[in-house]
Amino acid sequence: MSLIRLNAITDIAAADWDALLTDNQPFVRHAFLSALEESGCIRRETGWQPQHLLWQEQGMVMAAMPGYRKHHSYGEYVFDHAWADACQRAGVEYYPKWLCAVPFSPVTGARIAGEPQAAGRLLAQLPAWLAEAGLHSGHINFTDTQTDPLLAQLPGWLARAGCQYHWHNRQYRDFSDFLDTLMSRKRKNMRKERQAVRDKGFNFCWYQGDELTQSQWDFIYVCYANTYAVRGQRPYLNRLFFSLLAERMPAAIRVVIARRDDKPVAMAFSLVDDHTFYGRYWGCLAEFDHLHFETCFYQGMDYMMANGLSRFDAGAQGEHKLVRGFEPVLTRSWHLLRHPGLHEAVADYLQQEGPAVEAWAQEARQALPYHRQA
Structure with missing residues (x-):
């Protein structure tokens, strides 16, 4: 031994x-x-x-x-x-x-x-x-x-x-089914947040790792790095990491890209396994009210309910997740x-x-x- x-x-x-x-x-x-x-x-x-x-x-x-x-x-x-x-x-x-x-x-x-x-x-x-x-x-x-x-x-x-704070999909049929479990004021707030994003003309597209082009990966990395740049920090990951990961485990990668006027403006990068959705990285090229919550949380919750995943692990910290149903x-x-x-x-x-x-x-x-x- x-x-x-x-x-x-x-x-x-x-x-x-x-x-x-x-x-x-x-x-x-x-x-x-x-x-x-x-x-x-x-x-x-x-x-x-x-x-x-x-x-x-x-x-x-x-x-x-x-x-x-x-x-x-x-x-x-x-x-x-x-x-x-x-x-x-x-x-x-x-x-x-x-x-x-x-x-x-x-x-x-x-x-x-x-x-x-x-x-x-x-x-x-x-x-x-x-x-x-x-x-x-x-x-x-x-x-x-x-x-x-x-x-x-x-x-x-x-x-x-x-x-940490995780969201649990309790076999909800859709987002409206989830909203029905909330107190009235909280339910109205979430609906208003989502509607505000739709009113600004945003639409969202989901991709698996092998469905993304190199130019899309460039955009994803720029968004990711920008979340560090605005805080005066250097990102932990480099562009090559994302390319290598896309080659080696594409089936585990999920990326949602937010577009406005047919131009990409934000993204959220996640990984999945049989049961869990792991929200990892977010970034945007411009700030819009409620876009972060929609891209990082609500879109992921929609995806989970549509694909039968049970747990949303959104990473460390973030007490703001509590009012959106993420439990300690x-x-x-x-x-x-x-x-x-x-x-x-x-x-x-x-x-x-x-x-x-x-x-x-x-x-x-x-x-x-x-x-x-x-």
Whole structure:
């Protein structure tokens, strides 16, 4: 039995990696991870040095974890900057750290692929490997319900709660059927928002990944990059990533393009699996009232109802999603901090933060637009 480190996802065959996955969520597939690496979005120079871990028994790969050696905390959506700042003030090294996560995507899912017993053995060896590799901590973000019990029984791991907002398609026939579940004032507000967009002459077209031309992909990327430019930031992803992803997993890609006067002005890029619609990136060339909500949320909800998808994962943050029917959902991450003093301080902090996050999730439910008896 041995733990093996890969310095690139292409060091393992796509079929061997994907065979370990228990579902078809797109974010941990070999195609997605390799597109990030081969496009140059993920590399040592960007602070995301690939260090994927495999657990091998009798020459066969039995479990795997996508992982990265990091010298910063950007693009993770589980925010530990305060921990790093405290370490700097105290003269304690926080970086480099090792992160098991999907880069730039705050999406819950399997983080340890493979047979459960082998996954447990891989996790048990992780602390020793971190020490040997000169890593000060290990972090596993947005874990699923299969991973959580494995980590809960191992010493040293600290659990951290977070909150996102997901919409659930409860077998609605159409958008009007969904609206019937809402309180009158909320229902009227949504109708007014959608009507305002229609009155401005917008129309929307949906595309799968292999239906988009290169000029359309250029437009999609310009919109995506513009959402960062208006905040004075550089985008995490480059144009090549989208081309590689379209080549390698086109069936998982869904893009809606908003047009006005037959000219494209906005887009929303999403991924799908058998059950879930993952809203990822949005962008526009000009600002219009309510266009963001229509393109990012209402169009996606329409698509889900028409295609039998059950859950809309719209990413991190966004309390504005509550009034549009997106319900609070608790997320979990896990943290192994090798410095004893840091471990103790963070453990104390998480004992206070966890109940506060859970209380917020309960309070947030009061802002949902549904009839109270529902």
